[in-house]
Amino acid sequence: MARNLATGQVSIANVAALANVSTATVSRVLSGQRDKDDDISRRVKEAAAKLNYSVNFAASSLRSDVTRTIGLVIPEISEEQTPTLLLNSLSAAIREANRYLLLAIGADAERQKEDLHSLLTRGIDGLIIISSNDENLVESLDEEYKNLPIVQIGGKSLTPHINWVGTDQSEAMRMTVDHLAEQGSHAIAYLSREIESYTAADLFTTFYTQSKALDLTPDPDWVQFGPCTMERGYQAAISLFQDRRVVPDAVVCASDSIAMGVLIACKHLGLDVPEDVKIIGYGDAPACEIAQPALTSIRPMYEEIAEESVSIICDWDTNKPRMAAYQAFKPELIYRESTWSPRTGSSDMTLPGTADN
Amino acid sequence: MARNLATGQVSIANVAALANVSTATVSRVLSGQRDKDDDISRRVKEAAAKLNYSVNFAASSLRSDVTRTIGLVIPEISEEQTPTLLLNSLSAAIREANRYLLLAIGADAERQKEDLHSLLTRGIDGLIIISSNDENLVESLDEEYKNLPIVQIGGKSLTPHINWVGTDQSEAMRMTVDHLAEQGSHAIAYLSREIESYTAADLFTTFYTQSKALDLTPDPDWVQFGPCTMERGYQAAISLFQDRRVVPDAVVCASDSIAMGVLIACKHLGLDVPEDVKIIGYGDAPACEIAQPALTSIRPMYEEIAEESVSIICDWDTNKPRMAAYQAFKPELIYRESTWSPRTGSSDMTLPGTADN
DNA sequence: ATGAAAGCGCTAACAA
DNA sequence: TTGTTAGCGCTTTCAT
Numbered sequence: 001m002a003r004n005l006a007t008g009q010v011s012i013a014n015v016a017a018l019a020n021v022s023t024a025t026v027s028r029v030l031s032g033q034r035d036k037d038d039d040i041s042r043r044v045k046e047a048a049a050k051l052n053y054s055v056n057f058a059a060s061s062l063r064s065d066v067t068r069t070i071g072l073v074i075p076e077i078s079e080e081q082t083p084t085l086l087l088n089s090l091s092a093a094i095r096e097a098n099r100y101l102l103l104a105i106g107a108d109a110e111r112q113k114e115d116l117h118s119l120l121t122r123g124i125d126g127l128i129i130i131s132s133n134d135e136n137l138v139e140s141l142d143e144e145y146k147n148l149p150i151v152q153i154g155g156k157s158l159t160p161h162i163n164w165v166g167t168d169q170s171e172a173m174r175m176t177v178d179h180l181a182e183q184g185s186h187a188i189a190y191l192s193r194e195i196e197s198y199t200a201a202d203l204f205t206t207f208y209t210q211s212k213a214l215d216l217t218p219d220p221d222w223v224q225f226g227p228c229t230m231e232r233g234y235q236a237a238i239s240l241f242q243d244r245r246v247v248p249d250a251v252v253c254a255s256d257s258i259a260m261g262v263l264i265a266c267k268h269l270g271l272d273v274p275e276d277v278k279i280i281g282y283g284d285a286p287a288c289e290i291a292q293p294a295l296t297s298i299r300p301m302y303e304e305i306a307e308e309s310v311s312i313i314c315d316w317d318t319n320k321p322r323m324a325a326y327q328a329f330k331p332e333l334i335y336r337e338s339t340w341s342p343r344t345g346s347s348d349m350t351l352p353g354t355a356d357n
Numbered sequence: 358m359a360r361n362l363a364t365g366q367v368s369i370a371n372v373a374a375l376a377n378v379s380t381a382t383v384s385r386v387l388s389g390q391r392d393k394d395d396d397i398s399r400r401v402k403e404a405a406a407k408l409n410y411s412v413n414f415a416a417s418s419l420r421s422d423v424t425r426t427i428g429l430v431i432p433e434i435s436e437e438q439t440p441t442l443l444l445n446s447l448s449a450a451i452r453e454a455n456r457y458l459l460l461a462i463g464a465d466a467e468r469q470k471e472d473l474h475s476l477l478t479r480g481i482d483g484l485i486i487i488s489s490n491d492e493n494l495v496e497s498l499d500e501e502y503k504n505l506p507i508v509q510i511g512g513k514s515l516t517p518h519i520n521w522v523g524t525d526q527s528e529a530m531r532m533t534v535d536h537l538a539e540q541g542s543h544a545i546a547y548l549s550r551e552i553e554s555y556t557a558a559d560l561f562t563t564f565y566t567q568s569k570a571l572d573l574t575p576d577p578d579w580v581q582f583g584p585c586t587m588e589r590g591y592q593a594a595i596s597l598f599q600d601r602r603v604v605p606d607a608v609v610c611a612s613d614s615i616a617m618g619v620l621i622a623c624k625h626l627g628l629d630v631p632e633d634v635k636i637i638g639y640g641d642a643p644a645c646e647i648a649q650p651a652l653t654s655i656r657p658m659y660e661e662i663a664e665e666s667v668s669i670i671c672d673w674d675t676n677k678p679r680m681a682a683y684q685a686f687k688p689e690l691i692y693r694e695s696t697w698s699p700r701t702g703s704s705d706m707t708l709p710g711t712a713d714n
Numbered sequence: 715a716t717g718a719a720a721g722c723g724c725t726a727a728c729a730a
Numbered sequence: 731t732t733g734t735t736a737g738c739g740c741t742t743t744c745a746t
Contacts, residue, residue, distance in 0.1 A: 059739035
């Protein structure tokens with residue numbers, strides 16, 4: 001018999017029979033555990049190819065407790081584009097590592113907790129968490145999962161035994177403020193994330209420090225905390241600029257969505273961007289290219305962050321307890337028209353279509 | 358012993374022992390196969406809860422050949438937002454159905470074919486495909502997978518034994534043209550997808566028929582086929598409007614990205630939208646709210662499409678060979694400023710922030 | 715280095 | 731209805 005009658009699937013026994021070796025040898029050859037390139041090896045590989053054999057995943061997992069599967073918990077894909085962009089890169093990295101991606105999208109912390117539990121009981125080799133709110137999902141984990149490699153991307157690193165990969169936010173802020181200063185800004189406003197988010201505090205500190213270092217005057221009223229939505233950006237800009245004697249000449253935003261809102265508000269108020277106000281976003285969402293003027297934005301190193309996260313999980317060795325990783329990548333600043341004054345850059349509307357396909 | 362020493366996991370045997378029943382009974386109670394609510398049932402459930410038991414996925418799959426996992430093959434998330442929006446809805450539907458989502462993102466047809474093979478050999482209960490190009494991925498499937506439920510979302514239904522779920526494109530086009538006619542348009546241009554895409558032909562046919570029915574004059578030069586990018590929309594609009602004596606007063610676009618490009622081009626050319634030209638997109642991407650003016654767009658029934666797709670897979674009965682499903686949902690037309698003339702609608706820029714959070 | 719055989723944890727067939 | 735038991739397909743130990 002060439003195949004199991006029930007499932008219609010070729011099993012390792014069929015390969016073993018055809019290659020005239022034991023099932024153990026087939027397993028060893030195909031898993032790369034036995035890498036000698038002799039006659040046996042060739043026979044096994046030929047037999048496997050001929051029968052179109054592929055290992056039964058469930059059986060393999062059951063026996064070896066390895067699933068070749070990485071769980072990913074992310075918040076709902078919405079205005080905030082960062083998770084989406086990261087998802088692309090993560091998927092590519094996981095494919096490269098020859099692993100599978102088990103995805104759970106949970107809008108709020110409650111559902112994310114459910115997702116987490118669900119993935120863990122199902123069985124995965126590692127877990128990647130992109131948490132939008134800085135809630136500590138991992139706190140709720142049972143003891144039995146403490147030796148599973150877990151990587152948190154972004155947010156605040158809360159527990160020392162969780163690997164953290166993300167963007168060097170201080171560096172991001174430094175680049176932002178430096179760039180604006182270079183472009184001639186003196187009075188910078190800062191629309192941050194929610195104050196509860198731990199990163200917000202860090203960013204604010206850097207913003208404040210850097211502003212002072214450059215002899216800029218950060219007006220306390222100009223630093224505001226709130227949600228990462230376009231509406232919030234719009235409202236904040238209105239309150240910053242309307243009926244005010246002293247107004248900022250640049251607005252730094254914690255997300256591209258906020259920046260879009262500011263952009264729209266400026267147009268309504270008849271303010272020229274970048275002549276009167278410079279605007280800078282965060283995330284380098286595709287919409288930055290679309291905006292008019294195109295939006296300068298901080299671009300996290302999505303690919304590097306994804307690859308590093310996957311590497312941590314794939315190279316994990318349970319026996320060798322190493323310290324939790326902490327990898328902060330310096331982001332890129334993507335210069336566009338919203339911070340380029342006509343004198344410095346091109347005032348002509350460049351065609352934005354040459355973006356990524 | 359309360360748990361297996363090797364894996365640290367509680368097994369069904371532990372639960373059986375604590376509840377004083379056989380493992381088979383535990384399995385039956387917990388799987389819902391035995392739904393009587395008597396003492397045995399209670400004892401089993403209590404024991405399972407007490408020991409924090411959850412079934413071993415690999416063992417269950419191996420034995421029953423059920424993975425509770427749905428594979429999803431999608432193209433890379435890029436300018437084209439539709440797959441992203443659909444992903445959100447699909448994830449929600451899959452969670453609702455108490456299944457897992459195994460995601461494979463493949464930029465081109467070649468990689469999607471790899472993904473497909475990879476998912477199938479791994480073992481899934483059903484497969485959902487969102488193919489951007491209308492390539493027939495499923496043709497390449499081995500015979501042994503022919504009884505696996507496969508759902509294709511969107512694109513052209515190519516093989517009769519594949520379930521198809523998507524948008525009623527003819528209806529979409531009808532709504533579009535009707536709306537434009539109502540708004541007073543007489544000369545409509547149509548920027549379609551690539552001509553190779555099968556849907557393009559359908560849409561064009563509807564566009565042509567409907568235009569004629571409404572006594573509009575579809576100029577052959579005004580129907581163009583091409584990629585769904587902003588750049589293409591820009592270039593197309595330039596060629597439509599620049600140095601022409603007769604120009605369209607409305608542009609129907611096969612994607613929001615194209616529409617964005619047209620919008621930008623119109624601004625460059627000094628054309629007022631919607632006064633001089635009305636523009637309508639497809640997909641209702643978040644960017645439609647951002648655009649200035651906000652972009653009218655056709656919105657597919659993302660939630661319904663997702664739920665239907667998942668239902669087909671979950672309700673699949675291999676024994677009962679039924680006909681392949683074909684479910685076309687009528688889309689919504691989201692009216693925004695790009696097709697509302699000041700006389701008809703509001704010329705005042707409404708705040709777009711009230712969108713989905 | 716290779717083969718024989720145990721057994722991962724569960725479900726389903728069969729027996730009571 | 732419940733229990734007993736075989737066995738899903740693989741990996742891995744142990745014996746050769």
